[in-house]
Amino acid sequence: MIEMQDVWKEYANGVSALSAVSVSIKQGEFVYVVGPSGAGKSTFIKLMYREERPTRGSIFVGGFNIERLRERQIPVMRRHIGVVFQDYKLLQKMTVAENVAFALEVIEVSRRTIHKRVTEVLELVGLSEKAHMFPRQLSGGEQQRVGVARALVNKPSVIIADEPTGNLDPENSWSILKLFERVNDRGTTIVMATHNREIVNAAKKRVLAIEAGRIMRDQERGEYGYED
Amino acid sequence: MKIRTIGRHTREGFKNLFRNGWMTFAAVSAVAVTLFILGGAMILSLNVQNISVNIESQLQVNAYVSSSYPQKHLSTLEASLRSLPGVRSVSFISKDQALKKMEKLLQSNADLLNGIGNPLPDEFVLQAKDPHQTAMIANEVRLTPGIDKVQYGQSVIGKLFTVTTAIRDAAVVFIIALLVMGIFLISNTIKITIFTRRREIEIMKLVGATDGFIRGPFFVEGTLMGLFGAVLPLAALYVLYRWLVQSVPLFPPFSLLPWASVLDKVVITLIACGVFIGIWGSVISMRKFLRV
Numbered sequence: 001m002i003e004m005q006d007v008w009k010e011y012a013n014g015v016s017a018l019s020a021v022s023v024s025i026k027q028g029e030f031v032y033v034v035g036p037s038g039a040g041k042s043t044f045i046k047l048m049y050r051e052e053r054p055t056r057g058s059i060f061v062g063g064f065n066i067e068r069l070r071e072r073q074i075p076v077m078r079r080h081i082g083v084v085f086q087d088y089k090l091l092q093k094m095t096v097a098e099n100v101a102f103a104l105e106v107i108e109v110s111r112r113t114i115h116k117r118v119t120e121v122l123e124l125v126g127l128s129e130k131a132h133m134f135p136r137q138l139s140g141g142e143q144q145r146v147g148v149a150r151a152l153v154n155k156p157s158v159i160i161a162d163e164p165t166g167n168l169d170p171e172n173s174w175s176i177l178k179l180f181e182r183v184n185d186r187g188t189t190i191v192m193a194t195h196n197r198e199i200v201n202a203a204k205k206r207v208l209a210i211e212a213g214r215i216m217r218d219q220e221r222g223e224y225g226y227e228d
Numbered sequence: 229m230k231i232r233t234i235g236r237h238t239r240e241g242f243k244n245l246f247r248n249g250w251m252t253f254a255a256v257s258a259v260a261v262t263l264f265i266l267g268g269a270m271i272l273s274l275n276v277q278n279i280s281v282n283i284e285s286q287l288q289v290n291a292y293v294s295s296s297y298p299q300k301h302l303s304t305l306e307a308s309l310r311s312l313p314g315v316r317s318v319s320f321i322s323k324d325q326a327l328k329k330m331e332k333l334l335q336s337n338a339d340l341l342n343g344i345g346n347p348l349p350d351e352f353v354l355q356a357k358d359p360h361q362t363a364m365i366a367n368e369v370r371l372t373p374g375i376d377k378v379q380y381g382q383s384v385i386g387k388l389f390t391v392t393t394a395i396r397d398a399a400v401v402f403i404i405a406l407l408v409m410g411i412f413l414i415s416n417t418i419k420i421t422i423f424t425r426r427r428e429i430e431i432m433k434l435v436g437a438t439d440g441f442i443r444g445p446f447f448v449e450g451t452l453m454g455l456f457g458a459v460l461p462l463a464a465l466y467v468l469y470r471w472l473v474q475s476v477p478l479f480p481p482f483s484l485l486p487w488a489s490v491l492d493k494v495v496i497t498l499i500a501c502g503v504f505i506g507i508w509g510s511v512i513s514m515r516k517f518l519r520v
């Protein structure tokens with residue numbers, strides 16, 4: 001499902017963010033990525049949907065060779081990966097329903113299908129009532145649920161999330177987590193970077209610990225393991 | 229691209245116009261102001277051109293036949309004048325016709341002419357094909373045997389041509405300068421608009437939109453802004469011009485063209501410029517934000 005082979009990332013300013021990272025994640029796995037601030041978690045995540053490009057190494061996600069993609073193929077690849085961002089990245093000028101629908105409009109499905117799928121997904125995240133509100137009229141937790149709905153609406157085979165609960169209180173964090181677990185139960189792969197110790201320790205899932213750009217620990221049914 | 233996607237871009241384009249409220253307002257105003265001045269300059273220069281053509285077409289050479297010239301050969305003389313190069317028309321005014329005209333002009337004082345017979349000569353009136361050749365033709369006519377005296381308003385002609393060409397050149401320079409200024413103004417306004425949408429464009433790309441898909445609504449929006457930016461000044465110019473034509477008293481050759489005869493040129497130019505500027509501004513200036 002996701003393969004990284006000897007991946008290195010050095011930013012233009014000379015900061016070395018990842019060194020010799022090799023990981024293999026199978027379809028249907030739920031993986032937490034943990035580590036201290038500045039360790040390289042976000043970099044690791046961004047490489048998977050090509051927001052950043054590695055200095056060296058190869059990356060495969062859901063059958064796409066991320067590094068060998070042609071310019072025209074990038075949007076196609078991104079439609080197969082659901083990404084949830086820490087800062088939500090919602091389109092402020094669009095309503096909740098329009099934000100979610102956008103991910104379907106780009107693949108040119110019929111308006112009927114769009115309507116049906118958007119209604120379903122908004123129900124799943126519990127936002128049916130607020131479909132016609134704008135992001136600025138929602139709480140942080142609600143905005144993040146819109147972000148999750150948008151990531152799910154295409155039925156991607158993998159969801160990638162960088163600190164999706166980073167700006168949320170515990171209650172909202174848990175509701176996002178519950179959503180991810182339900183999606184994961186249906187066979188969707190989930191990779192999630194987080195600083196949330198309670199969640200990681202309670203979940204007993206695979207944990208990847210990154211420190212100073214290297215994978216220091218890769219543990220099934222792992223623990224958070226840091227004191228921050 | 230599927231039809232439904234074109235429909236979607238059109239809907240989005242319209243929505244964006246309203247959701248970007250004051251940005252749309254700023255861009256449309258910039259286009260409208262520029263096109264208003266452009267349209268005004270066009271109407272002005274069309275009128276100046278028309279007036280100078282009017283004046284030029286009234287330029288004529290008056291050739292007076294010498295009193296000793298035999299009456300029966302007048303038609304030969306007319307034919308030889310007609311055959312001069314560059315002459316468009318020759319008309320004859322006999323001394324009797326000239327006298328009647330004179331009497332009419334003098335009206336109650338016509339009796340001044342009593343008892344002195346008819347002092348007026350026979351006269352040919354020539355018009356040049358090209359008004360600029362009037363002076364040359366006058367010289368040719370002067371050398372024709374049987375012609376006594378030639379008049380063509382020497383001093384006026386030179387000045388008139390300098391003035392009309394100067395006005396025409398100035399209008400062209402003015403219009404070009406204006407267009408350059410306008411395009412600069414508009415491209416800046418639109419760049420600001422796009423700049424504030426930079427984040428939105430990035431998000432769209434991260435969700436899997438192609439460049440073409442993102443451009444779609446911008447294309448529609450640009451076209452609409454250009455159209456509004458052209459229609460507003462057209463309406464304003466129409467109202468203003470109609471008022472001018474009705475309320476400013478002018479006498480030929482200084483007459484204003486009717487709106488109908490400036491209409492097509494101004495409408496086509498303004499709408500074409502508006503749409504071009506709108507699309508160009510929206511689509512081209514967003515290119516660099518698409519690299520995500």
Ligand SMILES: Nc1ncnc2c1ncn2[C@@H]1O[C@H](COP(=O)(O)OP(=O)(O)OP(=O)(O)O)[C@@H](O)[C@H]1O
Nearest residue numbers: 011012013015017036037038039040041042043044
């Ligand atoms: N765009 C960038 N340009 C230059 N250096 C960067 C860039 N992004 C990140 N870095 C550097 O790369 C290193 C890893 O950053 P990264 O964002 O991956 O850390 P992280 O593990 O996500 O941290 P946090 O937990 O605080 O989010 C850091 O030293 C950071 O300063």
Ligand SMILES: [Mg+2]
Nearest residue numbers: 041042043162
């Ligand atoms: Mg991070």
